Every structure is written in C-alpha cells, then in structure tokens.
Amino acid sequence: MRVIELRGFSVDQLTLAERPWPEPGTDLQPGDVLVAVKACSLNFRDWLMAQGSYNPRQKLPLIPVSDGAGEVVAVGPGVTTFKPGDRVLGHFFPAWLAGEPSVEKFSVSMGGPYDGWLCEQRIFPANALAKIPDHLSYAEAAALPCAALTAWSAIVTMGRVQPGERVLIQGTGGVALFALQFAKLCGAEVIVTSSSDAKLEMAKKLGADHGINYKANPDWGKAARAMTNGAGLDHIVELGGAGTLMQSIRAIRPGGVISMIGVLSGPSNDLHIPLVVMQQIRLQGVTVGSKEGLDAMLRAMAVAKTKPVIDSHFEFSEPGVRDAYRHMGKGAAFGKIVIGLT
Known part of the structure; x- marks a missing residue:
C-alpha cells in the first residue's frame, strides 16, 4: 500500500x-x-x-x-x-x-x-x-480530532464558558475557528483577533461579535478590554504563546481564565507575573483532550449540525x-x- x-x-x-x-x-x-x-x-x-x-x-x-x-x-x-x-x-x-x-x-x-x-x-x-x-x-x-477537541476542552470541558460571558479568541486557524463555533454554542459574546480584515469579516459570518486587527492595533489587549467597558474578558483562548500572553493578561478580568494552547508568536521578555497574582488569573494549559471529551463533542456537533x-x-x-x-x-x-x- x-x-x-x-x-x-x-x-x-x-x-x-x-x-x-x-x-x-x-x-x-x-x-x-x-x-x-x-x-x-x-x-x-x-x-x-x-x-x-x-x-x-x-x-x-x-x-x-x-x-x-x-x-x-x-x-x-x-x-x-x-x-x-x-x-x-x-x-x-x-x-x-x-x-x-x-x-x-x-x-x-x-x-x-x-x-x-x-x-x-x-x-x-x-x-x-x-x-x-x-x-x-x-x-x-x-x-x-486534535483541533476541534482542543477547542472543546478549552471552551467547554475546562473553560466551562457560560451564556453571556465574553470570550476572546486569537487568530483564524483550525483551533481558533472551532473555539469560535463552540463559544457561540455556549451563548458567549466573542471577540476574534487577526492580522487580516478580510479574515475578521469571515469570522463575523461564522458568528464572531467583534474583530480586532492586531497589526493595525498592536495594543489589542487594551482595545479588547475597552469593548467590555473596562470589566475585562471572562475567557481568552491564547494561541500566540509568550509573545501575546501579556496582551491577554491586560485584557482578562480579575479571576478570568486564559487557556494556553499555542506557541506561534515566539518568546517574550514582557511578562509581568505580579499581574497574574494580583488579579487571580487562571492560566490553564490545554493539550487536546480525553476520549470521553471527544465523544461529548461529537454528540454536541451532531445535535447542532456543526461543521x-x-x-x-x-x-x-x-x-x-x-x-x-x-x-x-x-x-x-x-x-x-x-x-x-x-
């Protein structure tokens, strides 16, 4: 063969x-x-x-x-x-x-x-x-198998996103778009970041409520927080890694959750750990998920006809x-x- x-x-x-x-x-x-x-x-x-x-x-x-x-x-x-x-x-x-x-x-x-x-x-x-x-x-x-289940684990299994919560998702790759779809299934308000206005428009057609072009607005963490009237995001799907984490920390609310998935942006020397402690932020690593999680995700996708x-x-x-x-x-x-x- x-x-x-x-x-x-x-x-x-x-x-x-x-x-x-x-x-x-x-x-x-x-x-x-x-x-x-x-x-x-x-x-x-x-x-x-x-x-x-x-x-x-x-x-x-x-x-x-x-x-x-x-x-x-x-x-x-x-x-x-x-x-x-x-x-x-x-x-x-x-x-x-x-x-x-x-x-x-x-x-x-x-x-x-x-x-x-x-x-x-x-x-x-x-x-x-x-x-x-x-x-x-x-x-x-x-x-x-990997991208969808990783997003499901971040949003549902570990993230436990609730209706009305505010979720920010970085990028428009496989994991990011699944996270967008699952967050909307949970009833969340979703912000998507991208370097492309065209991709942001496509993300909005999939249900994203807001988009931020991080190239046009490098301080996107501040812009995202402003969209919540200063309260901060409940949950951020962090796909960039060390290079974007500081922006996520600036955008998250006290007690919020940052799901760490990607390492796309490379290293950073601009990470202020005291902010994590002072705001009681939870940094949660996510690596795919269990067979139990996969089966639950497939049942949900079958009911919602998610593609x-x-x-x-x-x-x-x-x-x-x-x-x-x-x-x-x-x-x-x-x-x-x-x-x-x-």
Whole structure:
C-alpha cells in the first residue's frame, strides 16, 4: 500500500513509499480495528514534527499526521463497538479515555511518536477511534480530532464558558475557528483577533461579535478590554504563546481564565507575573483532550449540525502532501487543511 514517510526533518523529506497491506486474518490482534483511510488533516504540530522542532529525537521513518478519518475494513477479536463499513475518525491519545491526564495517558499519540494516518490503510486500537456523525463527510471528520477537541476542552470541558460571558479568541486557524463555533454554542459574546480584515469579516459570518486587527492595533489587549467597558474578558483562548500572553493578561478580568494552547508568536521578555497574582488569573494549559471529551463533542456537533471550516484540499501524493505542509507553514490558512485519499 502507499504511505507517506517522513525520512528526514524537512518537508522535502516527505516521501511516497510502499509498505505491506495489513492482513485482517493475521495482523489484527484482540481490540484492533483495520481502517481504510479516506482523509487526513494537518495541525501545526505536524508542521513542527516535519521540521524536527516538535521532537528532535523522533525515530524515522515516521508515517506522519495525527488526524484522519476512514472506513472500517475489519475488526479483531473482542471488538464490539465497530463493524466493517462504519465511518470512523481518530482519537489522538488512545490511552486517555477519561479523567485527568497523566504520563501514562500521554504516552501514546498518533503521528509521533507512533505512526499516524498518512497511509491507505492502518490498524488502530479501538480506543483510538470514534464514529463520525452522520452530517459530516470524511474530509470534515478528519478535521476534528486534535483541533476541534482542543477547542472543546478549552471552551467547554475546562473553560466551562457560560451564556453571556465574553470570550476572546486569537487568530483564524483550525483551533481558533472551532473555539469560535463552540463559544457561540455556549451563548458567549466573542471577540476574534487577526492580522487580516478580510479574515475578521469571515469570522463575523461564522458568528464572531467583534474583530480586532492586531497589526493595525498592536495594543489589542487594551482595545479588547475597552469593548467590555473596562470589566475585562471572562475567557481568552491564547494561541500566540509568550509573545501575546501579556496582551491577554491586560485584557482578562480579575479571576478570568486564559487557556494556553499555542506557541506561534515566539518568546517574550514582557511578562509581568505580579499581574497574574494580583488579579487571580487562571492560566490553564490545554493539550487536546480525553476520549470521553471527544465523544461529548461529537454528540454536541451532531445535535447542532456543526461543521468545520475547511481552508483547502490537497491530493494524497508526494507533491500534494508537500504542498499541503508548505501551505500550513505559511500560517495563512482560514480553517483546516485537508489531504484526501479518495
């Protein structure tokens, strides 16, 4: 079967290769599920992995990409939750079924250190899969596992955003747009920041109540706070990292929550820790979520008929995959980047 292997830390080292087809009669162990992959989607993590920035000690070759969706071909002994023909999507942390995270629950993750979805067929443990809601295509389902669940964890599971609360979301990438959609499902008032007025207008069409162009207004934290008549935001989805955190601290209300997700903006020497203490701000790190959280998110999306925003589609080929990665590296996508295998 065809697979894409990362053979060195460079996008140019994403290489089309052949590996043996999995044999249902001999390769499936108890609890295993064989999936024919239909679509994959990229996260910023996949870009970092290809550069060697995420884990310089990652063993190669690696089949990359943590997120995908496909059709069940066969199931191993003891599997009762899936059957051939079922449409499924992936769960990033197969060992994290529920509860708080731990070293053990973080020990298994798709697309590094373990092989990911960028192949024609793949055997997964049943715990690494969930059924696709009926209203979603394979491409749309492939966009969910990491980005959507991270946003769900930030807004719902840990953030517990309530109707009428004010939420600020940085950017218009995959996680950001899912956070916007989920915050609106919760009944929140949402501010989105971007360097592009055109993207801010698109975000408003998705439900954003306000937009701030952070290039035109570098002191966007002050501008966001002014939108609340000085009270401050209840919750901020922090996707920039150290370089934007000080603006988030200036914008958040006393006792508010900043969900730390991204590291896109690089380092900063302008972080005033006393403000965090004096205003009793909660800084909450968010790393995807549990299978329990994934199932809850999928139920909510099925009821609300929520669909992801797809930025672009690329073909499953060596040049197609490399182009998809390069597009991710530019940081200009509005929504998710999908690689199709059908």
